[in-house]
Amino acid sequence: MTTSYSERFQDSTSVADYESKEYGEGSYASCIWNRQRPVVEKILADFRQQHSRPIRLLDFACGTGRVISALENQVDTAEGIDISENMVAVARGKCRAAQLRVGDILSQPELLQNKYDLITAFRFLLNVEPELRAKILRRLREVVSEPNGLLIVNVHGNSRSLRHPAIVWRRWRERSQPSGAMLNEMSPVVTKQLLRASGFKIVRQFGFGILPPTLYRTPLRKLAAAADGALAGEHSWNDYAIDMLFVCRPL
Numbered sequence: 001m002t003t004s005y006s007e008r009f010q011d012s013t014s015v016a017d018y019e020s021k022e023y024g025e026g027s028y029a030s031c032i033w034n035r036q037r038p039v040v041e042k043i044l045a046d047f048r049q050q051h052s053r054p055i056r057l058l059d060f061a062c063g064t065g066r067v068i069s070a071l072e073n074q075v076d077t078a079e080g081i082d083i084s085e086n087m088v089a090v091a092r093g094k095c096r097a098a099q100l101r102v103g104d105i106l107s108q109p110e111l112l113q114n115k116y117d118l119i120t121a122f123r124f125l126l127n128v129e130p131e132l133r134a135k136i137l138r139r140l141r142e143v144v145s146e147p148n149g150l151l152i153v154n155v156h157g158n159s160r161s162l163r164h165p166a167i168v169w170r171r172w173r174e175r176s177q178p179s180g181a182m183l184n185e186m187s188p189v190v191t192k193q194l195l196r197a198s199g200f201k202i203v204r205q206f207g208f209g210i211l212p213p214t215l216y217r218t219p220l221r222k223l224a225a226a227a228d229g230a231l232a233g234e235h236s237w238n239d240y241a242i243d244m245l246f247v248c249r250p251l
Protein backbone atom coordinates (compact mmCIF):
# COMPACT_ATOMS: atom_id res chain seq x y z
CA MET A 1 0.00 0.00 0.00
CA THR A 2 1.41 3.42 -0.90
CA THR A 3 1.32 6.28 1.58
CA SER A 4 0.00 9.63 0.38
CA TYR A 5 2.31 12.59 0.81
CA SER A 6 -0.07 14.15 3.33
CA GLU A 7 0.39 11.02 5.50
CA ARG A 8 4.12 10.61 4.90
CA PHE A 9 5.25 12.77 7.85
CA GLN A 10 2.43 12.08 10.29
CA ASP A 11 4.11 9.52 12.54
CA SER A 12 6.76 10.44 15.05
CA THR A 13 9.37 8.08 13.54
CA SER A 14 9.27 9.88 10.18
CA VAL A 15 9.54 13.21 11.96
CA ALA A 16 12.52 12.05 14.01
CA ASP A 17 14.19 10.64 10.87
CA TYR A 18 13.65 13.94 9.04
CA GLU A 19 15.39 15.83 11.83
CA SER A 20 18.15 13.41 12.75
CA LYS A 21 18.93 11.73 9.41
CA GLU A 22 17.77 13.95 6.53
CA TYR A 23 18.89 17.08 8.39
CA GLY A 24 21.39 15.41 10.72
CA GLU A 25 24.76 17.09 11.13
CA GLY A 26 26.81 16.89 7.94
CA SER A 27 23.98 15.39 5.87
CA TYR A 28 23.72 16.17 2.16
CA ALA A 29 20.45 18.05 2.76
CA SER A 30 22.12 20.17 5.46
CA CYS A 31 25.01 21.03 3.12
CA ILE A 32 22.54 22.21 0.49
CA TRP A 33 20.56 24.23 3.05
CA ASN A 34 23.76 25.87 4.32
CA ARG A 35 24.31 27.16 0.77
CA GLN A 36 20.66 28.02 0.19
CA ARG A 37 19.93 29.81 3.43
CA PRO A 38 22.10 32.93 2.84
CA VAL A 39 20.68 33.23 -0.66
CA VAL A 40 17.10 33.16 0.64
CA GLU A 41 17.99 35.60 3.42
CA LYS A 42 19.51 37.99 0.87
CA ILE A 43 16.43 37.77 -1.38
CA LEU A 44 14.31 38.66 1.64
CA ALA A 45 16.64 41.50 2.71
CA ASP A 46 16.46 43.00 -0.82
CA PHE A 47 12.68 42.53 -0.84
CA ARG A 48 12.47 44.35 2.49
CA GLN A 49 14.37 47.32 1.11
CA GLN A 50 12.02 47.65 -1.87
CA HIS A 51 8.90 47.07 0.21
CA SER A 52 7.61 49.99 2.26
CA ARG A 53 4.82 48.04 4.01
CA PRO A 54 5.16 45.40 6.76
CA ILE A 55 6.07 41.97 5.37
CA ARG A 56 3.75 39.06 6.00
CA LEU A 57 5.33 35.63 5.43
CA LEU A 58 3.57 32.32 4.85
CA ASP A 59 5.75 29.22 4.95
CA PHE A 60 3.60 26.55 3.32
CA ALA A 61 4.33 22.91 4.33
CA CYS A 62 6.58 24.34 7.02
CA GLY A 63 7.39 20.91 8.43
CA THR A 64 9.77 21.06 11.39
CA GLY A 65 10.33 24.78 10.91
CA ARG A 66 13.72 24.85 9.20
CA VAL A 67 12.79 27.68 6.84
CA ILE A 68 10.33 29.68 8.93
CA SER A 69 12.60 29.70 11.99
CA ALA A 70 15.40 31.10 9.80
CA LEU A 71 13.21 33.83 8.29
CA GLU A 72 10.80 34.87 11.04
CA ASN A 73 13.16 37.51 12.42
CA GLN A 74 13.36 39.24 9.04
CA VAL A 75 9.60 39.71 8.61
CA ASP A 76 6.81 41.45 10.47
CA THR A 77 4.49 38.45 10.78
CA ALA A 78 5.19 34.82 9.99
CA GLU A 79 2.69 32.00 9.58
CA GLY A 80 3.51 28.36 8.97
CA ILE A 81 1.04 25.72 7.81
CA ASP A 82 1.56 22.00 7.55
CA ILE A 83 -0.67 18.95 7.45
CA SER A 84 1.32 17.03 10.08
CA GLU A 85 0.76 17.81 13.75
CA ASN A 86 3.99 16.02 14.67
CA MET A 87 6.10 18.05 12.23
CA VAL A 88 4.55 21.29 13.50
CA ALA A 89 5.19 20.24 17.11
CA VAL A 90 8.94 20.30 16.35
CA ALA A 91 8.61 23.62 14.52
CA ARG A 92 6.92 25.13 17.60
CA GLY A 93 10.09 24.43 19.57
CA LYS A 94 12.23 26.30 17.01
CA CYS A 95 10.10 29.37 16.35
CA ARG A 96 10.00 32.48 18.46
CA ALA A 97 7.01 34.38 17.11
CA ALA A 98 5.62 32.54 14.08
CA GLN A 99 2.04 31.33 14.22
CA LEU A 100 1.93 27.68 13.26
CA ARG A 101 -1.20 25.86 12.13
CA VAL A 102 -2.04 22.31 11.15
CA GLY A 103 -4.46 21.56 8.33
CA ASP A 104 -5.21 21.23 4.66
CA ILE A 105 -5.37 24.52 2.75
CA LEU A 106 -7.53 22.95 0.03
CA SER A 107 -10.33 21.69 2.25
CA GLN A 108 -9.97 24.38 4.97
CA PRO A 109 -9.73 27.70 3.10
CA GLU A 110 -9.96 29.61 6.39
CA LEU A 111 -6.42 28.50 7.25
CA LEU A 112 -5.09 31.13 4.87
CA GLN A 113 -6.17 34.38 6.34
CA ASN A 114 -5.05 37.17 4.14
CA LYS A 115 -2.70 38.26 1.43
CA TYR A 116 0.93 37.34 2.02
CA ASP A 117 3.86 39.39 0.75
CA LEU A 118 6.17 36.39 0.73
CA ILE A 119 5.25 32.72 0.43
CA THR A 120 7.87 30.00 0.78
CA ALA A 121 7.29 26.34 -0.07
CA PHE A 122 10.38 24.19 0.38
CA ARG A 123 10.77 20.51 -0.41
CA PHE A 124 7.09 20.10 -1.17
CA LEU A 125 6.47 20.13 -4.93
CA LEU A 126 8.74 17.24 -5.85
CA ASN A 127 7.14 14.58 -3.70
CA VAL A 128 3.51 15.62 -3.47
CA GLU A 129 1.16 13.75 -5.82
CA PRO A 130 1.37 15.42 -9.28
CA GLU A 131 -2.40 16.06 -9.36
CA LEU A 132 -2.09 18.18 -6.19
CA ARG A 133 0.82 20.35 -7.33
CA ALA A 134 -1.17 22.79 -9.45
CA LYS A 135 -4.13 22.83 -7.05
CA ILE A 136 -1.91 23.89 -4.16
CA LEU A 137 0.05 26.40 -6.24
CA ARG A 138 -3.19 27.97 -7.51
CA ARG A 139 -4.44 28.29 -3.95
CA LEU A 140 -1.17 29.97 -2.97
CA ARG A 141 -1.50 32.23 -5.99
CA GLU A 142 -4.87 33.43 -4.65
CA VAL A 143 -3.27 34.61 -1.42
CA VAL A 144 -0.02 36.15 -2.63
CA SER A 145 -0.19 39.94 -2.63
CA GLU A 146 -0.32 41.66 -6.01
CA PRO A 147 1.54 42.85 -7.93
CA ASN A 148 4.76 42.58 -5.92
CA GLY A 149 4.34 39.52 -3.69
CA LEU A 150 6.97 36.78 -3.95
CA LEU A 151 6.83 33.01 -4.01
CA ILE A 152 10.08 31.15 -3.29
CA VAL A 153 9.78 27.49 -4.12
CA ASN A 154 12.26 24.69 -4.72
CA VAL A 155 12.37 21.32 -6.43
CA HIS A 156 15.04 19.16 -4.84
CA GLY A 157 15.20 16.37 -7.44
CA ASN A 158 15.95 17.68 -10.90
CA SER A 159 15.66 14.88 -13.48
CA ARG A 160 18.28 16.65 -15.65
CA SER A 161 20.89 16.56 -12.90
CA LEU A 162 23.58 14.05 -11.92
CA ARG A 163 21.17 12.71 -9.28
CA HIS A 164 19.26 11.02 -12.11
CA PRO A 165 21.52 7.96 -12.66
CA ALA A 166 21.33 7.05 -8.96
CA ILE A 167 17.54 7.33 -9.07
CA VAL A 168 17.34 5.08 -12.13
CA TRP A 169 19.60 2.55 -10.41
CA ARG A 170 17.58 2.61 -7.17
CA ARG A 171 14.28 2.23 -9.02
CA TRP A 172 15.70 -0.80 -10.80
CA ARG A 173 17.15 -2.28 -7.59
CA GLU A 174 13.89 -1.76 -5.72
CA ARG A 175 11.66 -2.86 -8.60
CA SER A 176 10.33 -5.94 -6.76
CA GLN A 177 10.75 -4.75 -3.16
CA PRO A 178 10.14 -1.01 -2.83
CA SER A 179 11.82 0.49 0.24
CA GLY A 180 9.40 3.41 0.47
CA ALA A 181 12.21 5.83 -0.39
CA MET A 182 11.12 8.89 -2.36
CA LEU A 183 12.61 8.50 -5.83
CA ASN A 184 10.72 11.26 -7.62
CA GLU A 185 12.14 13.65 -10.17
CA MET A 186 10.91 16.77 -11.97
CA SER A 187 12.53 18.42 -14.96
CA PRO A 188 13.18 22.17 -15.19
CA VAL A 189 10.78 22.39 -18.16
CA VAL A 190 7.92 20.69 -16.31
CA THR A 191 8.54 22.78 -13.18
CA LYS A 192 8.55 26.05 -15.12
CA GLN A 193 5.38 25.06 -17.01
CA LEU A 194 3.68 24.17 -13.74
CA LEU A 195 4.57 27.49 -12.13
CA ARG A 196 3.39 29.44 -15.17
CA ALA A 197 0.17 27.45 -15.46
CA SER A 198 -0.48 28.14 -11.78
CA GLY A 199 -0.24 31.90 -12.31
CA PHE A 200 3.40 32.62 -11.43
CA LYS A 201 6.14 34.30 -13.42
CA ILE A 202 9.68 33.14 -12.63
CA VAL A 203 11.89 36.17 -12.00
CA ARG A 204 15.04 34.47 -10.72
CA GLN A 205 16.38 30.93 -10.66
CA PHE A 206 19.17 29.50 -8.50
CA GLY A 207 20.81 26.09 -8.42
CA PHE A 208 22.37 24.09 -5.59
CA GLY A 209 24.27 20.82 -5.93
CA ILE A 210 25.74 19.80 -9.26
CA LEU A 211 27.77 16.72 -8.28
CA PRO A 212 26.13 13.36 -7.47
CA PRO A 213 25.04 13.24 -3.80
CA THR A 214 26.65 9.79 -3.49
CA LEU A 215 30.06 11.53 -3.58
CA TYR A 216 29.18 13.00 -0.18
CA ARG A 217 29.30 9.49 1.25
CA THR A 218 32.88 8.90 0.05
CA PRO A 219 36.30 10.28 1.09
CA LEU A 220 35.78 12.90 -1.66
CA ARG A 221 33.07 14.50 0.44
CA LYS A 222 34.96 17.69 1.30
CA LEU A 223 36.09 18.18 -2.27
CA ALA A 224 32.54 17.62 -3.57
CA ALA A 225 31.12 20.10 -1.05
CA ALA A 226 33.72 22.71 -2.04
CA ALA A 227 33.04 22.24 -5.76
CA ASP A 228 29.26 22.36 -5.21
CA GLY A 229 29.75 25.50 -3.14
CA ALA A 230 31.63 27.18 -5.96
CA LEU A 231 28.98 26.18 -8.51
CA ALA A 232 25.94 27.15 -6.42
CA GLY A 233 23.91 30.29 -7.09
CA GLU A 234 22.40 32.05 -10.06
CA HIS A 235 24.21 30.65 -13.11
CA SER A 236 23.65 29.53 -16.69
CA TRP A 237 23.90 25.88 -15.55
CA ASN A 238 21.01 26.12 -13.06
CA ASP A 239 18.86 23.77 -15.12
CA TYR A 240 21.38 21.02 -14.23
CA ALA A 241 21.41 21.62 -10.49
CA ILE A 242 19.91 18.93 -8.26
CA ASP A 243 18.04 21.49 -6.16
CA MET A 244 16.42 24.21 -8.25
CA LEU A 245 15.16 27.29 -6.46
CA PHE A 246 12.70 29.63 -8.15
CA VAL A 247 11.73 33.14 -7.15
CA CYS A 248 8.34 34.03 -8.64
CA ARG A 249 5.90 36.90 -8.82
CA PRO A 250 2.20 36.73 -9.64
CA LEU A 251 1.58 36.71 -13.40
Ligand SMILES: C[S@@+](CC[C@H](N)C(=O)[O-])C[C@H]1O[C@@H](n2cnc3c(N)ncnc32)[C@H](O)[C@@H]1O
Pocket residue numbers: 005006007009010060061062063064065066067081082083084087103104105121122123124128
Ligand atom coordinates in the same frame (compact mmCIF):
# COMPACT_ATOMS: atom_id res chain seq x y z
C1 LIG B 1 9.90 17.20 3.18
S1 LIG B 1 8.90 18.05 4.30
C2 LIG B 1 9.46 19.71 4.07
C3 LIG B 1 9.26 20.54 5.29
C4 LIG B 1 9.86 21.94 5.21
N1 LIG B 1 9.22 22.75 4.20
C5 LIG B 1 11.34 21.86 4.95
O1 LIG B 1 11.76 22.24 3.84
O2 LIG B 1 12.08 21.40 5.81
C6 LIG B 1 7.33 18.09 3.47
C7 LIG B 1 6.22 18.62 4.35
O3 LIG B 1 5.03 18.75 3.57
C8 LIG B 1 3.94 18.46 4.43
N2 LIG B 1 2.75 18.20 3.62
C9 LIG B 1 2.49 17.13 2.84
N3 LIG B 1 1.30 17.29 2.23
C10 LIG B 1 0.81 18.49 2.64
C11 LIG B 1 -0.36 19.23 2.36
N4 LIG B 1 -1.30 18.77 1.52
N5 LIG B 1 -0.55 20.43 2.98
C12 LIG B 1 0.40 20.91 3.82
N6 LIG B 1 1.53 20.27 4.13
C13 LIG B 1 1.74 19.07 3.53
C14 LIG B 1 4.42 17.29 5.24
O4 LIG B 1 3.67 17.08 6.40
C15 LIG B 1 5.87 17.70 5.51
O5 LIG B 1 5.98 18.40 6.71
